Structures are given as C-alpha cells and as structure tokens.
Amino acid sequence: MNSVSLEFLTEQLELGDQLLAHRGEILAPQDLPGRYGRVVRAIDQLLLELNCESVLAGGWAVWRHGYFARMTQDIDIVLPSERIEEFLRVAAVSGFGVLAQPEGRWPKLLHKETDIKVDILPEGARPGTANKPAPTTIPHPKSLGAIGATLRYIDLPALIALKLAAGRGRDESDVIELIRVQFDQVDTIRAYLVGVHPDYVAMFNGLVARAREQRDE
Numbered sequence: 632m633n634s635v636s637l638e639f640l641t642e643q644l645e646l647g648d649q650l651l652a653h654r655g656e657i658l659a660p661q662d663l664p665g666r667y668g669r670v671v672r673a674i675d676q677l678l679l680e681l682n683c684e685s686v687l688a689g690g691w692a693v694w695r696h697g698y699f700a701r702m703t704q705d706i707d708i709v710l711p712s713e714r715i716e717e718f719l720r721v722a723a724v725s726g727f728g729v730l731a732q733p734e735g736r737w738p739k740l741l742h743k744e745t746d747i748k749v750d751i752l753p754e755g756a757r758p759g760t761a762n763k764p765a766p767t768t769i770p771h772p773k774s775l776g777a778i779g780a781t782l783r784y785i786d787l788p789a790l791i792a793l794k795l796a797a798g799r800g801r802d803e804s805d806v807i808e809l810i811r812v813q814f815d816q817v818d819t820i821r822a823y824l825v826g827v828h829p830d831y832v833a834m835f836n837g838l839v840a841r842a843r844e845q846r847d848e
Contacts, residue, residue, distance in 0.1 A: 660687045660695075660782045666745035667691070670706050673742060674749065674782055677721055683714045684777035686785040688752060688793055693805045695784045697812035701805065705748045708782065709772045712754040719751075758796040765796035767828050787816060788823035795824075795831045803838060810842035 660671040671687070678685055686692075690703025710718055719738060723729050727749070728741040737756060740749040752769055759765035771777075776786035785793070791809065794802040810817060817839055824831040 660691065660784060663691065666747055667706065670742045670745055670747045670749065671782055673726055673744075674706070674708065675780075677718060677725060678780040678782060680721060681714060681717060682780050683711065683718065684772040684780065685710055685782050686772050686775045686777045686789075687782050688775075688785045688790060689750065690805075692785045692790050693794075693809065696787045696790060696809055698805065698808040701808070705750050707750045707752060709752045709769060709775055709777075709785070710754065711771055712756075715751060715753055752793075758793065759798050763798055765798065766830055767792075767796055769793070769796075787813060788820045791820050791835065792824060792827050792831055795834050806835070806838050807842045807845070810839055811846055814842070814846070 661668060661675065663671055674685070677683075685708045687695075687706065688709055689705065689707025690701055691706065693701045694703075715738060719729050719740070722740055726743055728743055730739040730741055730748070732739055737753055738751040740751070741747070742749060754771050755768050757764050757768050770789070775789040776783055787809070791806055794806050813820075821832060821835060821839075824835055
C-alpha cells in the first residue's frame with residue numbers, strides 16, 4: 632500500500648470516528664467535520680453571493696437521514712437550472728476548478744484547497760442511465776427543502792425520490808437502509824412519491840418489503 636492510500640485510509644477512519652461520536656450534533660451540512668465542512672462553507676459563500684438556493688443530496692444526505700455507515704468522498708448539490716452557468720463562473724474564481732466533462736454529463740467542480748469534488752445535479756436534468764432514463768427530472772431546490780442562500784440537507788422523501796430515479800443498485804441499497812432506520816416515515820414517503828410518479832411508488836413498495844424482511848431477520 633502506498634503512502635497516499637495509507638493517508639486516505641487513515642483520514643477515512645478518523646472521519647468515521649468523528650461522525651459516529653458527534654452524529655447528534657451534525658444537524659446541518661456546515662457541521663460536517665474536516666475537509667467536508669470547509670467545502671460546504673465555501674459553497675455557502677457562493678450561494679450567498681449569488682442569492683441562490685441549493686440542497687445537499689447524495690451520500691452525505693443518506694448519512695444525515697440515518698444510514699450512519701454511509702460515507703462518500705464527494706459533495707452532491709442540486710442547483711436551479713438558470714443559475715448554474717453563473718455559479719460555475721463565480722466558483723472558478725473563488726477557490727474551485729471547473730472540471731472538463733464529456734458532452735451531456737452534469738457539471739463537476741474541484742475544491743482546490745481540499746481536493747474534494749462537487750457534483751452538480753441540475754434542476755430539469757433526467758437521472759437514470761442511458762439505457763434506462765428516469766421518468767422524471769430533478770425538481771427545483773425549493774421543492775427539495777432549500778430555504779434561502781444556505782446549503783441545507785435535502786428532505787428525506789425527496790432524497791428517496793432521487794434515489795429511485797437514479798435506479799442504480801447502490802441507490803436501492805441506500806433506500807433500503809433508510810427505510811430500515813426511518814420505518815415510521817414510510818407512509819409519509821409513500822404519500823410524497825404518489826405525487827411524483829407511480830413507478831416510484833411501486834419501486835418503493837418493493838424496497839419496503841425487502842427492508843421489512845431484513846428487520847425481521
């Protein structure tokens with residue numbers, strides 16, 4: 632194992648210990664420890680300058696909503712479609728690099744100080760894969776829990792909807808784990824999905840059954 636890998640592994644173990652010890656105190660993205668908190672605060676500066684709403688989705692939102700074994704190396708944020716170009720332009724002169732992406736791929740930034748990537752989920756973009764695109768597009772951050780120009784965690788039902796839209800095995804696993812720890816929210820989540828798309832309700836019901844089987848083991 633080379634020194635870089637050892638350094639990364641050590642950092643991840645320390646991060647896991649911090650998250651476990653302080654999970655009851657990490658109520659907002661700004662409270663994330665170490666490099667991740669610094670990236671969130673840098674994003675907040677951009678949002679404030681642009682007066683732009685955003686939510687934190689992806690693995691860190693999964694962690695926040697109760698799947699505490701879930702960590703990720705990136706930051707995933709949802710941005711309004713009409714603000715993305717301006718956000719990228721300001722980010723490029725504010726400590727971020729705009730990474731080159733193949734045509735059709737969603738924008739990605741690199742926070743230079745921490746070497747952490749920021750994936751942008753654009754409002755109006757369609758999750759899923761080329762062979763199986765989602766039947767819905769990503770909503771405006773305000774519909775996902777955004778309030779004001781400060782990064783907030785995406786609401787749990789909206790997070791579930793995005794995970795179902797992505798349709799990957801990893802996303803299904805995240806949903807199952809979230810159901811297991813948030814079982815009292817199943818009816819609320821299902822009611823939300825009814826207003827999004829019937830396919831998601833059917834997918835969710837199947838994952839609820841699998842989660843229930845695991846809870847009963």
